[in-house]
């Protein structure tokens with residue numbers, strides 16, 4: 001018996017060593033194959049990827065209004081949300097409302113043609129809404145070889161913001177002209193040009209800031225005190241409409257200007273969650289956190305406030321953006337929303353970077369998808 005066992009174990013040892021040797025040979029052959037052929041193989045693969053990637057940047061938008069969420073966050077770092085930014089395609093025109101930090105990358109990745117950008121519209125001049133302006137101006141200039149600066153539409157004060165970015169980017173502008181030549185980057189097209197508008201003294205004052213090719217954009221006052229001026233924007237095109245709140249608390253002006261709109265993009269701050277941050281702020285190494293967490297609920301709407309507006313205005317779909325605080329997981333969405341669903345029975349979407357909403361012209365359809 002023992003000699004048979006010894007024979008079996010010897011056989012197993014031989015088999016094992018053969019398997020190991022065979023595996024080693026296979027690994028060596030594969031390694032050699034990769035060393036010899038990796039470069040010639042990777043070149044056509046990479047070429048195909050680049051071709052598809054570049055072609056993907058010409059996303060087709062059917063006639064209508066489209067709103068791409070290029071930034072749904074706030075100044076607080078959120079892995080799913082960069083600074084506030086909404087790109088609006090209206091017919092053949094492209095506008096961007098606010099350009100928060102990091103939003104320029106999303107604008108490009110989502111397939112918006114920055115080189116063909118008609119204008120940037122700013123709701124107010126808090127840093128989280130303007131931080132990406134320099135990059136958007138640069139992308140629009142270099143990406144489209146534009147010969148005139150980018151229109152930057154905003155309430156009074158926009159001149160200071162645009163002038164500052166133009167100055168900050170002036171040295172870079174010189175580098176790019178010297179490197180790529182004036183035909184690729186015409187010197188006259190660098191930077192932006194401020195297009196300020198005035199609003200009357202009434203709480204619900206408004207003014208039409210764009211009216212061309214059937215596209216109407218109306219700026220209206222909102223309440224983000226002590227930040228003054230602060231506005232929201234309403235877009236109308238071929239029977240479709242959308243409203244972007246900018247930063248505001250519950251606002252009767254916003255209510256008036258959102259009447260019957262298809263889509264309302266509303267800022268929202270959860271007082272319960274921010275209150276929890278304030279109460280735990282003593283463990284943070286950031287000494288100012290407690291005060292900031294105590295201050296910010298006073299000038300942002302709660303999810304319930306936005307839901308009330310959506311119902312009272314007869315909005316057809318409510319989208320939250322400029323979400324505070326950061327939500328590391330969608331599991332927290334319901335906690336964030338609180339009682340909002342009691343105040344608004346229509347569809348609610350928690351905005352995330354990369355979402356695209358489409359309102360085909362002369363229809364009632366509202367399409368939603370994620371293109372990031």
Ligand SMILES: [Zn+2]
Pocket residue numbers: 124126224227247
């Ligand atoms: Zn603000």
Ligand SMILES: [Zn+2]
Pocket residue numbers: 074075084126128129247322
């Ligand atoms: Zn903000």
